[in-house]
Amino acid sequence: MAKGPVLIDLEAAQAPPPSVAEAPMIEDHGPVVAEGQAMQIAAKIATARPSRLMRLFWALAGALVAALVSLAAWQFVTGLMAQYPVVGLALSLLMGAFVLVLVLVALRELAAFGRLSRLDGLRHAAAEALANDDLAGAREVTDRLVALYKGREDTRWGRDRLAELRGDQLDVTGLMGLAETELLGPLDNAAQREVEAAARQVATVTALVPLALADVAAALTANLRMIRRIAEVYGGRSGFFGSWRLARAVLSHLVATGAVAVGDDLLEPVLGGTILGKLSRRFGEGLVNGALTARVGVAAMEVCRPLPFAAQTRPKVRSIISRSLTGLFAGKKEG
DSSP states (O other): OOOSOOOOOHHHHSOOOOOGGGSOOOOOOOSOOOOOHHHHHHHHHHHOOOOHHHHHHHHHHHHHHHHHHHHHHHHHHHHHHHHOHHHHHHHHHHHHHHHHHHHHHHHHHHHHHHHHHHHHHHHHHHHHHHHHTOHHHHHHHHHHHHHHTTTOGGGHHHHHHHHHHGGGOOSHHHHHHHHIIIIIHHHHHHHHHHHHHHHHHHHHHHHHOOSTTHHHHHHHHHHHHHHHHHHHHTTOOOOHHHHHHHHHHHHHHHHHTTOSOOOHHHHHHHHOSSHHHHSOHHHHHHHHHHHHHHHHHHHHHHHHOSSOSSSSOOOOHHHHHHHHHHHHHHHHHHO
């Protein structure tokens, strides 16, 4: 057996290095584009309608549960009064008070539906007066508009100005424009502030809260609250069910027109360039959800406003986004 070191030719044992030309090409999928999934899911939840069979099922189930609960409560109270008259009487008074409050809540909800119907009827009457050039109809609309805001201190100046200048208006366009400018101008500004605040809140929560479905819940809650406050600004003061019905009407319109989709073309005035490809995915989703919230807010203003936009310019979604989201983007860039 030979003694001494054993030499191994490493270069001969190694395989030839791979050629750069043989490496597979890297697929370029382009920039990651945010789609505003939270707002799209919230819109689907708000606009979802169960089938007739399911509505019938829930109606019967609710009636059955209400009947069973009422019967059980009645038997419990009557049995308690038989054994302990004083305690039974006190419990009867407590249940009576509960039923009374329940009736008052139901009446308030019905009144809310009535106020929303009043706004809708006033808007349709104004549109008909403008379309038919009906001066008498326009004067009736302005009278109804003044009566709608009669008890509100924030419209006192506008009502006084309208009463002072309406006699000089001899055509429908001038009279309706005067009413729209003097009475609804300040209310439009207040409604836009509500939209800006809601868009900023949705964008912030989506960008900063990583919890699953938290952005969906925040978007749905913020949009419902925004729509309710817009209705209150214009005199609707909708209740819970009225707000939900109004939200469904607004979001159904946006879903039907494909407005619950947004891209660089809408956010470009705020950030410039191909913005969504330069941002983190989470922050991009926040911006898109905020932009979609602004769209919902403008649609809610059109639905809740007692007069259609004619003399006054319809609020532009891009302007609202620019005012509400520019600060958020500046903060992100600084960080």
